[in-house]
Amino acid sequence: xxxxxxxxxxxxxxxxxxxxxxxxxxxxxxxxxxxxxxxxxxxxxxxxxxxxxxxxxxxxxxxxxxxxxxxxxxxxxxxxxxxxxxxxxxxxxxxxxxxxxxxxxxxxxxxxxxxxxxxxxxxxxxxxxxxxxxxxxxxxxxxxxxxxxxxxxxxxxxxxxxxxxxxxxxxxxxxxxxxxxxxxxxxxxxxxxxxxxxxxxxxxxxxxxxxxxxxxxxxxxxxxxxxxxxxxxxxxxxxxxxxxxxxxxxxxxxxxxxxxxxxxxxxxxxxxxxxxxxxxxxxxxxxxxxxxxxxxxxxxxxxxxxxxxx
Amino acid sequence: xxxxxxxxxxxxxxxxxxxxxxxxxxxxxxxxxxxxxxxxxxxxxxxxxxxxxxxxxxxxxxxxxxxxxxxxxxxxxxxxxxxxxxxxxxxxxxxxxxxxxxxxxxxxxxxxxxxxxxxxxxxxxxxxxxxxxxxxxxxxxxxxxxxxxxxxxxxxxxxxxxxxxxxxxxxxxxxxxxxxxxxxxxxxxxxxxxxxxxxxxxxxxxxxxxxxxxxxxxxxxxxxxxxxxxxxxxxxxxxxxxxxxxxxxxxxxxxxxxxxxxxxxxxxxxxxxxxxxxxxxxxxxxxxxxxxxxxxxxxxxxxxxxxxxxxxxxxxxxxxxxxxxxxxxxxxxxxxxxxxxxxxxxxxxxxxxxxxxxxxxxxxxxxxxxxxxxxxxxxxxxxxxx
Numbered sequence: 001x002x003x004x005x006x007x008x009x010x011x012x013x014x015x016x017x018x019x020x021x022x023x024x025x026x027x028x029x030x031x032x033x034x035x036x037x038x039x040x041x042x043x044x045x046x047x048x049x050x051x052x053x054x055x056x057x058x059x060x061x062x063x064x065x066x067x068x069x070x071x072x073x074x075x076x077x078x079x080x081x082x083x084x085x086x087x088x089x090x091x092x093x094x095x096x097x098x099x100x101x102x103x104x105x106x107x108x109x110x111x112x113x114x115x116x117x118x119x120x121x122x123x124x125x126x127x128x129x130x131x132x133x134x135x136x137x138x139x140x141x142x143x144x145x146x147x148x149x150x151x152x153x154x155x156x157x158x159x160x161x162x163x164x165x166x167x168x169x170x171x172x173x174x175x176x177x178x179x180x181x182x183x184x185x186x187x188x189x190x191x192x193x194x195x196x197x198x199x200x201x202x203x204x205x206x207x208x209x210x211x212x213x214x215x216x217x218x219x220x221x222x223x224x225x226x227x228x229x230x231x232x233x234x235x236x237x238x239x240x241x242x243x244x245x246x247x248x249x250x251x252x253x254x255x256x257x258x259x260x261x262x263x264x265x266x267x268x269x270x271x272x273x274x275x276x277x278x279x280x281x282x283x284x285x286x287x288x289x290x291x292x293x294x295x296x297x298x299x300x301x302x303x304x305x306x307x308x309x310x
Numbered sequence: 311x312x313x314x315x316x317x318x319x320x321x322x323x324x325x326x327x328x329x330x331x332x333x334x335x336x337x338x339x340x341x342x343x344x345x346x347x348x349x350x351x352x353x354x355x356x357x358x359x360x361x362x363x364x365x366x367x368x369x370x371x372x373x374x375x376x377x378x379x380x381x382x383x384x385x386x387x388x389x390x391x392x393x394x395x396x397x398x399x400x401x402x403x404x405x406x407x408x409x410x411x412x413x414x415x416x417x418x419x420x421x422x423x424x425x426x427x428x429x430x431x432x433x434x435x436x437x438x439x440x441x442x443x444x445x446x447x448x449x450x451x452x453x454x455x456x457x458x459x460x461x462x463x464x465x466x467x468x469x470x471x472x473x474x475x476x477x478x479x480x481x482x483x484x485x486x487x488x489x490x491x492x493x494x495x496x497x498x499x500x501x502x503x504x505x506x507x508x509x510x511x512x513x514x515x516x517x518x519x520x521x522x523x524x525x526x527x528x529x530x531x532x533x534x535x536x537x538x539x540x541x542x543x544x545x546x547x548x549x550x551x552x553x554x555x556x557x558x559x560x561x562x563x564x565x566x567x568x569x570x571x572x573x574x575x576x577x578x579x580x581x582x583x584x585x586x587x588x589x590x591x592x593x594x595x596x597x598x599x600x601x602x603x604x605x606x607x608x609x610x611x612x613x614x615x616x617x618x619x620x621x622x623x624x625x626x627x628x629x630x631x632x633x634x635x636x637x638x639x640x641x642x643x644x645x646x647x648x649x650x651x652x653x654x655x656x657x658x659x660x661x662x663x664x665x666x667x668x669x670x671x672x673x674x675x676x677x678x679x680x681x682x683x684x685x686x687x688x689x690x691x692x693x694x695x696x
Contacts, residue, residue: 071539091538102379
């Protein structure tokens with residue numbers, strides 16, 4: 001399911017003894033298979049793509065956090081990562097370009113019992129969808145946002161994104177990108193997210209742990225996952241294959257938990273600061289709504305959990 | 311059909327404007343979620359919903375723009391709610407992509423558009439009926455919607471309920487195409503007791519997970535729904551999809567899906583056709599109108615009749631699907647259709663198509679910002695009869 005990348009467990013920093021038994025070739029069944037729509041395989045992701053690796057971590061995190069799978073909904077926008085919703089065997093919604101967050105907003109408000117995960121790419125969430133994600137973070141709605149950042153528009157053939165580092169070549173910046181890029185953790189921090197972390201698709205264990213964290217945390221949570229796009233971003237910028245990207249991530253990543261998000265901006269060849277940057281408490285949107293309405297309306301306030309029609 | 315939940319029904323005789331009446335219709339119909347973005351002259355609908363819904367049990371959220379509002383309602387529907395959004399002019403333009411998304415994913419929902427003058431920012435506070443074609447054709451690709459046009463606050467209430475019921479029955483976005491005059495006009499509105507209001511329930515499957523296919527159509531071509539969180543582990547996509555809801559990028563899958571989305575509405579066109587006819591039996595001229603213009607047209611028809619003219623009046627209540635068959639049957643018996651509307655000629659094109667050369671079709675355009683002078687319509691009628 002890793003679209004041609006190595007089994008991530010092989011590349012992780014953990015010693016052999018800590019590998020789960022399923023990493024062994026003799027294992028009868030992959031434990032994450034139950035999370036996948038195997039009748040939709042093979043998937044569309046390229047060899048060396050990191051999106052599948054993140055889905056592997058996601059599945060393991062669901063297992064580890066013991067989330068009720070019947071109450072998880074995955075919402076994606078459009079793009080390579082937007083296809084995640086189509087491959088997970090969960091209630092899943094492949095929406096319109098940029099609008100996964102507002103769709104998820106309606107879903108969560110109408111049924112707060114759902115664990116609503118927004119799983120989409122950097123272009124979808126921060127270019128066309130940029131307005132929505134900052135407002136969802138401001139409201140501190142209980143959404144778990146996983147942003148796979150490969151620095152480029154993959155599905156459409158490698159165009160510049162709001163995350164493309166200055167100097168990188170894309171098909172629409174053939175002479176190199178000169179636009180400054182968003183620093184996604186800083187943007188999410190400033191917008192009000194209660195949990196902000198960044199990992200790369202090399203850091204599969206850490207990524208899984210962060211995903212477990214956000215399943216257990218209430219409020220707007222954001223994880224950025226840096227992944228390779230060997231077909232477009234790596235090739236255009238002579239950065240090698242998917243495996244080369246993972247070696248690069250290993251070499252360049254510096255774990256700095258709690259780093260000020262203003263200091264974690266990415267560059268084309270600089271360090272990749274990873275870790276859990278923000279983990280704080282703020283009142284959640286629905287709690288605020290309920291307490292305000294109850295205070296103002298008293299007994300006239302009719303509180304309903306799930307807005308299900310007959 | 312089951313009856314309305316009394317919690318949402320403000321039974322009684324009221325003096326209220328069309329915007330407020332539309333909101334009460336939505337509440338009576340069972341809408342418990344609305345997402346909106348402020349825009350004149352529709353804002354009063356969501357203002358009232360925001361004030362009312364906490365005492366009924368539901369959620370209103372003001373989103374960051376109309377794109378967000380128009381897809382937040384889809385999210386709420388797939389969680390189980392009946393949901394709607396409200397807009398005007400530029401906001402309706404921004405919602406087009408999600409009208410297509412709702413049509414493609416067969417998400418039952420209601421879009422209320424209180425029409426104002428356009429294009430662009432146009433005339434924010436003044437009426438028009440210039441979004442009638444946009445309501446039908448505004449999103450890309452082939453699809454069908456249903457659009458209703460009220461001409462009074464009472465009808466804003468009544469048709470809001472019908473809009474929700476049709477959305478559920480056909481699993482289609484339904485447009486309530488109001489205009490600034492009807493939205494801001496204050497009249498008597500009678501809200502009946504809940505037990506007199508029929509509500510179309512959600513077409514929820516009775517099949518267990520494993521046997522259920524999200525887009526396997528029933529005999530009326532409409533599939534049954536499930537909601538997130540019920541254990542079905544279903545998938546919804548705006549991509550062309552098969553009966554399982556899985557993307558299917560073939561011409562055959564496209565043909566099967568898009569033709570069904572169209573046919574589920576067009577096959578029911580006769581049943582959906584709703585209009586008010588008056589004096590068309592022996593008419594030589596029939597004035598076809600809708601919304602606020604129908605009230606001006608009525609005056610013009612009365613003036614013409616006072617002059618001895620044989621003039622009938624046909625008021626469209628369902629505008630889309632257009633009642634082509636009904637108008638075509640009328641055409642051979644009359645000289646002309648006269649079609650006044652607050653645009654430069656939109657629905658007149660449908661009337662002309664329905665007439666198919668068997669009667670003349672006379673447009674009485676108005677660019678918006680006000681309503682016709684009845685004399686303009688009268689002149690058009692008398693010109694035909696000269």
